[in-house]
Amino acid sequence: MKFQDTQSMDERLELMSALSKSFLFRAAKIDEEGAFPYENISELKTSGYTSLTIPKRYGGEEISLYDLVRFQEYIARGDGATALSIGWHMGIIKDLGEKNNWNESIFRMLCEDVKNGALINNCASEPQTGSPTRGGKPTTTAVKQDGFWLINGRKTYTTMSPVLDYFNVTATIPESNKVAYFLISRSTQGVEIEETWDSIAMKGTGSHDLILNNVKVKEENLVEYFEPGKKGASGWLLHIPACYLGIAQAAANHAIEFAKSYSPNSIKGTISDFPNVQQKIGEMELELIRARHFLYSVAKQWDLSAKDERNQMNPELGAVKLSVTNSAITIVDLAMRIVGASSLSKKNLLQQYYRDVRAGLHNPPMDDMTILLLAKNAINRSVD
């Protein structure tokens, strides 16, 4: 069944839940081998999911941010790496449709390709810049030559690199000192992936290095100028906390199932009968409720807001990311305390969740930047 054939959100969540169950089935092997989840991505494409954020004006469904984060959370319950990977693609198409900054014909062409299964990601990080959100200028360069752009550089953390069809690459134009995004198709000569991804967290994201060696693209492939570190509010980045919330929910489910079935011979019944275990289950539940309400209420607020109101939402968006990601780390920790030493076994998914949720700290925006933003906002707010 395809998402496009479903009648209601319940039916869609049922479909995503079924997909997520097969992702869960494959998760441990993919993590252990450090492999890329080709099958998961292929199933998401076949289900029609990867085109759901295309704007209505180009024949898509333009699903809301609220719906997107719900789907993303479900994917992450099965496999966090698959969720983070496809989340970039889904969010970028949603963001481009909402902001409408690109040349119409090139975005229309991209949307047509996405309908046929094409995937895109932003490639902004470099060893020299660290996180691009801090304002570092790309060392990747784009030089105009005979009516074409010649692009050279190296990008790190190119999530989903094994299957991307489009790389949306940031580069500095030395002659004007401006910075822009360039849309580069995988088949362009000089595009190469170097398999550098050796992280212990989110192993299945295939976040390798992208190498651009005299890559020649047309003038119109400069799709958007921007100022480093000064991008507007980005609701679509809520796919990140949604991912870590999904992993946390999976960890909590795992621990509760364990508590309901584990019966060492020192007791009658199971450990779920005991206050020390119930305390931790209650604490996990509290974190989950808090994280879920915060994430989904801000997503809904985004959907209901006009463009200028959305531009004021950076503090809330950052606060959600910080709060949910840190809650996810706490929840996985509590889940492992419930299960005990066997949570550290290689065969136990909890040890994978433990590694995976840590990656959330290093996805944008970073916690220290959010806290500073909140502080500045509070200081500058006029008190009645």
Ligand SMILES: Cc1cc2nc3c(=O)[nH]c(=O)nc-3n(C[C@H](O)[C@H](O)[C@H](O)COP(=O)(O)OP(=O)(O)OC[C@H]3O[C@@H](n4cnc5c(N)ncnc54)[C@H](O)[C@@H]3O)c2cc1C
């Ligand atoms: C799983 C995963 C997937 C990712 N996918 C993508 C992707 O698809 N595309 C992409 O472009 N990127 C991606 N990234 C990269 C990510 O967005 C960051 O660029 C990357 O994680 C580096 O961030 P960092 O905070 O470790 O690095 P840095 O910015 O180098 O920070 C390292 C340390 O230095 C400090 N620091 C650095 N600069 C400053 C400063 N100016 N002021 C104060 N403190 C500073 C930080 O606080 C931190 O403690 C991904 C990362 C991960 C983990």
